Amino acid sequence: MSATATLAPPILEVNDLSVTLGTQRVLEHLSFVVRRGDILTVLGPNGAGKTVLLRALLGVLPYEGRVSWAGGVRIGYVPQRLPYIKDMPMSVEEFFALKRIKAAAGHEMLAAVGLRDELRTRRIGNLSSGQFQRVLIAWALAGHPDVLLFDEPTTGVDVGGEETVYKLLARLHDERALTMLIVTHDLAVVYDLSTNVLCVNKSSVCHGPPLTVLTPESLRRLYGAEVKYWRHEHG
Amino acid sequence: MSLASGVFIGAAGGYLGSLMLSRRMALVAGPLGHLTLPGIALAILYGYDVSLGAFPFVVLGIVLIWALELRTKLPMEALTAIVFSSSVAAAFLFLPIEQAETALVGDIGKAGPGDTAASITASLFILVAAKTSYTKLVLINISEDLAVSEGVHVRRTNLLYLLCIALIVALGVKVVGGLLTAALVAIPPAVARNVARNMRQYAAGSLLVGAGSAAAGVVLFQLTGLPAGPLVILVDAALFLASLALARR
Numbered sequence: 389m390s391a392t393a394t395l396a397p398p399i400l401e402v403n404d405l406s407v408t409l410g411t412q413r414v415l416e417h418l419s420f421v422v423r424r425g426d427i428l429t430v431l432g433p434n435g436a437g438k439t440v441l442l443r444a445l446l447g448v449l450p451y452e453g454r455v456s457w458a459g460g461v462r463i464g465y466v467p468q469r470l471p472y473i474k475d476m477p478m479s480v481e482e483f484f485a486l487k488r489i490k491a492a493a494g495h496e497m498l499a500a501v502g503l504r505d506e507l508r509t510r511r512i513g514n515l516s517s518g519q520f521q522r523v524l525i526a527w528a529l530a531g532h533p534d535v536l537l538f539d540e541p542t543t544g545v546d547v548g549g550e551e552t553v554y555k556l557l558a559r560l561h562d563e564r565a566l567t568m569l570i571v572t573h574d575l576a577v578v579y580d581l582s583t584n585v586l587c588v589n590k591s592s593v594c595h596g597p598p599l600t601v602l603t604p605e606s607l608r609r610l611y612g613a614e615v616k617y618w619r620h621e622h623g
Numbered sequence: 624m625s626l627a628s629g630v631f632i633g634a635a636g637g638y639l640g641s642l643m644l645s646r647r648m649a650l651v652a653g654p655l656g657h658l659t660l661p662g663i664a665l666a667i668l669y670g671y672d673v674s675l676g677a678f679p680f681v682v683l684g685i686v687l688i689w690a691l692e693l694r695t696k697l698p699m700e701a702l703t704a705i706v707f708s709s710s711v712a713a714a715f716l717f718l719p720i721e722q723a724e725t726a727l728v729g730d731i732g733k734a735g736p737g738d739t740a741a742s743i744t745a746s747l748f749i750l751v752a753a754k755t756s757y758t759k760l761v762l763i764n765i766s767e768d769l770a771v772s773e774g775v776h777v778r779r780t781n782l783l784y785l786l787c788i789a790l791i792v793a794l795g796v797k798v799v800g801g802l803l804t805a806a807l808v809a810i811p812p813a814v815a816r817n818v819a820r821n822m823r824q825y826a827a828g829s830l831l832v833g834a835g836s837a838a839a840g841v842v843l844f845q846l847t848g849l850p851a852g853p854l855v856i857l858v859d860a861a862l863f864l865a866s867l868a869l870a871r872r
Contacts, residue, residue, distance in 0.1 A: 410696075443768060446768060446771055446772055447771060448767065448768050448771050463772055464772070465768060465769060465772035467766055467768055467769060470765055470766050470769070472645060472646070472647070472764055472765055472766075473765045473766075475645055475647075476645045476761070476764075476765075476822060476825070477816055477819045477820065477821055477822060477824070477825045478761075478821065478822045479820075479821045479822070482821055482822045482823070485758070486758050486761060486762050486765075486773075487773060488773075509821075511820075511821070528772075531773075537772075
């Protein structure tokens with residue numbers, strides 16, 4: 389969107405990426421580039437392969453094609469769900485101790501995402517969903533990553549007038565010169581937050597700045613039906 | 624002798640169990656224990672250590688279930704049921720019936736100095752391996768993706784974890800027999816989770832409950848002459864009931 393974003397060096401180059409799980413082709417021939425400082429949202433309907441894309445980029449899933457991260461890039465990952473963690477009697481502090489970082493770095497990140505210090509000894513299972521998501525973001529950021537991969541931030545976690553997760557992400561992006569890849573199906577996020585959007589439904593449906601590439605036609609191809617929410621701007 | 628090996632095996636079972644419980648894998652030690660029965664039967668027939676007889680069968684069982692899963696795409700639990708029930712059936716074809724109790728509920732009273740030294744060494748191996756990879760395994764339990772993003776070598780860590788499970792099952796049959804191995808890894812962490820405030824207390828508690836219940840079971844066996852294996856499990860169960868009273872959630 390901005391001139392600096394398009395001129396920045398690439399941090400991730402994906403060429404002809406395809407993923408097959410079992411006998412099913414989940415992603416087909418995806419190619420795109422992410423530059424330093426970009427916020428790329430990955431948009432698509434349920435089952436379109438968005439999470440699979442993130443997992444392939446992380447190197448957890450086998451894929452065909454080429455995924456090349458810039459040398460020495462550190463990746464922070466915020467998964468969509470962690471179903472088992474609430475079964476463990478784990479405190480927030482102990483969750484951070486699983487990372488190879490100094491305790492002070494964990495405290496600093498908790499403060500940066502707007503969590504009070506006394507939450508450190510609280511059990512993860514006793515956090516509200518909003519607090520839990522913030523803890524996950526702080527955890528991903530505690531190793532000072534260059535890139536944040538975020539799978540489906542929950543919308544509407546702004547109980548009691550706290551800043552929303554999206555405002556938080558926008559602030560962290562500005563403060564820490566982070567590159568972000570965010571999976572979502574929330575169009576408002578795409579327009580408000582991202583520099584680029586990648587519409588995925590097995591293959592790439594559109595890719596580019598949201599105001600340019602999100603047209604009624606591309607959204608219809610993405611979701612297969614009329615989508616009412618579409619922003620049009622002149623000039 | 625039997626007290627020393629019981630305490631070490633109990634401690635290793637409880638500690639490793641604290642990892643298995645949070646991965647919802649505590650019950651796998653059950654079928655794995657059952658499928659060692661032909662190995663135990665062979666050991667009894669030819670007069671060698673039951674753990675030595677059991678170990679190759681656990682490893683074989685794990686490999687068989689893994690290979691069948693790759694080939695058939697049937698759910699793991701169905702394959703486990705097929706493998707362990709065939710194994711139990713095979714054992715009863717040639718297990719001398721008067722020896723069945725040893726095979727089913729264990730007989731730690733027979734431990735000699737060589738057995739005891741081997742049991743303690745293997746238990747220490749499990750304790751050290753689990754301790755050194757505890758953080759990584761907890762991270763894998765929470766999410767393999769998260770573990771990968773932190774640079775954990777998931778496959779290597781899981782292999783070590785499976786080896787420890789195979790070892791604890793083989794050791795466990797000595798204390799509680801092929802029928803009750805799940806209890807050795809499931810009950811101590813369940814007790815600890817009821818009372819622990821954090822992971823450190825949970826892991827230490829699992830170890831202590833495992834060691835303590837094994838010690839109490841063996842002492843009760845020496846006092847009463849009743850079989851030690853069931854006594855260990857009943858002490859565990861009693862501790863679990865007591866922990867419910869203190870449970871915090």
